[in-house]
Amino acid sequence: MATRISKTPQSPTQKADKKRIEVLKAAGKCFRKTGFHQTSMQQICAETGLGPGAVYRYFTGKEAIIEAMVEEERRQARAMLLQMRDAASIQQALSTATRLFAERYRAGSDASLMTEVYAEGMRSKRVGTVLRKIEAEWIMGLSNLLRIAQARGQIDASLDAAQTALFLTGMWDGMVIRQHFHAHDDPQALPIFFETMIARLLAKDNKVAGKPLTTPPLENSLFAEELKKRAESEDLRQLSLI
Template sequence: MATKAEARQREILDAAAICFARRGFHQTTMDDICREVKLSPGSVYRYYRSKDAIIAAFVEDDSRDLSDLLRQVGQQSDLWQGLDWLVDQLLAAISSPLYAELSAEIGSETMHNPRIASLVRQSDQANHQALIKLFSLAQQRGQLATNLDLPQIADLIIVLIDGLTWRKGLYPEHDLTLYATDLKHTIKYLLSGTRF
């Protein structure tokens, strides 16, 4: 159960996401976020000193969520069922309100803000390593061939998910579940070791 402080942080982040999606990162002020969450500036600044700190919290939350999902896949006995479940979870997350818009705002900010770029790269590298760790575990269990280029496969899977996130931002009306079956097949193909 979330503590009062954690619940308050979540309220502030939810309000910030709405503001960023509505006006963009640079056009949004901390006062806008205070008004949206209906808290005084002092209350908001107690948790987040700047918009950069809010973006950092979004990045950390996203990385932690993916790490939790990958850990759950690793606990399943059947890798393939676990990966199918993972794809469903990721597509649901990308399809949730504001996720794609917020991802686009964060992505844009990485082009101009070295601090945010560094945070996003660290998160991406952590996600990449977590995928490699999951696939290495599957190799140890005899569920994957041992001659796979795991770093490259992990890169390609992340690219696929990033691409779908971008598409959802560009076409919010698209139902991403339509891609689920093909995405699952593509990931299985990449992990099969089959080459043309």
């Protein structure tokens, strides 16, 4: 019996997956250019070159597209955690991760899309649910890496691993935002400083305990009271942003 294998044929599922990814890419391009809310489904259809019917076959709307992007992000985060686990030390893994986050979001459009998705996740229940799921998985994975490093004596064992993972992740978010609002002669300076700060935080010989012994109340000083009053003032809250 003769066989003809001139080209591996694509199954209908593979073809559909490919088209789905094309739509996601086109949407990402539009979102980066004009922002999530100012992009219409029509613009995404135009960018893909597919008819609206084809686009709507895969996604019911922009929220569904954002959801799929976050799901894709989850796969990547999982792969990154596996790579970090195989690094020579946790210090090296975190240092590399810091620079990669800085590089990945150096373009304003990428960082802007990231912050827009966070904003959307705080407002939209649907996007929020997906984001919280991926975040929980990421924090659990990073906490486990930190626990292994603690067991190996690489970092301070007194640190709460889950809280430290949250702190590191928050710090990376902040770094990505900061690098867009401050001029730097050397774009490497900020991530390198963040790396140094991580090393200080995790150092075993740090004399400041990793865990607060109690939950102290907000200081009762005149200063704290004044600031608290300001923060509680409805007038200020309504006007202020940052």
